[in-house]
Amino acid sequence: MERRVLYFEKPGRDNTEDCLRIVRDVVEEGGIRDLVIASTTGDTGIRFTEALKDKDLNIVVVTHSQGFREPNTIEIPDEAVEKIEANGARVYTGTMITHSLETSLSSKFSGLYPTLIVAQSLRRFGEGPKVCCEMAMMAVDAGLVPEGAEVLTVAGTGRGADTVMIVKSAASKRFLDLRVLEILAKPRS
Numbered sequence: 244m245e246r247r248v249l250y251f252e253k254p255g256r257d258n259t260e261d262c263l264r265i266v267r268d269v270v271e272e273g274g275i276r277d278l279v280i281a282s283t284t285g286d287t288g289i290r291f292t293e294a295l296k297d298k299d300l301n302i303v304v305v306t307h308s309q310g311f312r313e314p315n316t317i318e319i320p321d322e323a324v325e326k327i328e329a330n331g332a333r334v335y336t337g338t339m340i341t342h343s344l345e346t347s348l349s350s351k352f353s354g355l356y357p358t359l360i361v362a363q364s365l366r367r368f369g370e371g372p373k374v375c376c377e378m379a380m381m382a383v384d385a386g387l388v389p390e391g392a393e394v395l396t397v398a399g400t401g402r403g404a405d406t407v408m409i410v411k412s413a414a415s416k417r418f419l420d421l422r423v424l425e426i427l428a429k430p431r432s
Contacts, residue, residue, distance in 0.1 A: 256403025285323025371406025
């Protein structure tokens with residue numbers, strides 16, 4: 244099956260509907276069982292899970308970690324989590340692989356660490372592609388997505404969705420086994 248890549252002129256939420264259409268098309272083709280969606284405030288998670296709730300999919304919505312913005316806070320409201328779960332999806336909040344201990348060490352000691360190099364390298368493709376790879380590993384690490392599966396991933400730059408990729412999932416311990424199989428949509432900038 245041949246798919247075209249959709250490139251957006253600008254990143255951000257204005258591309259969400261196009262990303263949802265791409266995801267629906269891939270799901271209709273069959274063969275993909277797992278879908279992982281990045282959602283900070285829950286809006287993107289709600290939008291995608293509502294649109295896909297009648298499909299036979301394992302949908303995981305990955306949020307920012309607890310304390311990402313400031314101590315003792317979470318950006319996704321309880322009401323958003325409830326709506327996503329009511330649509331049959333699971334919400335995962337855990338340690339963000341490329342924003343962990345090394346970020347703290349880098350801030351304190353002004354050093355450069357391997358995880359930060361990986362994050363910056365992935366960002367050469369854009370923020371969304373970096374997040375797609377990261378959350379696929381997070382979902383595997385949490386036991387929510389099988390390792391080695393073709394996983395449809397959705398992420399964005401800031402708010403909304405602007406990136407859709409299919410990756411071969413891997414646990415973070417086996418990061419080098421993760422493969423980007425297809426980039427279906429991403430911003431050019």
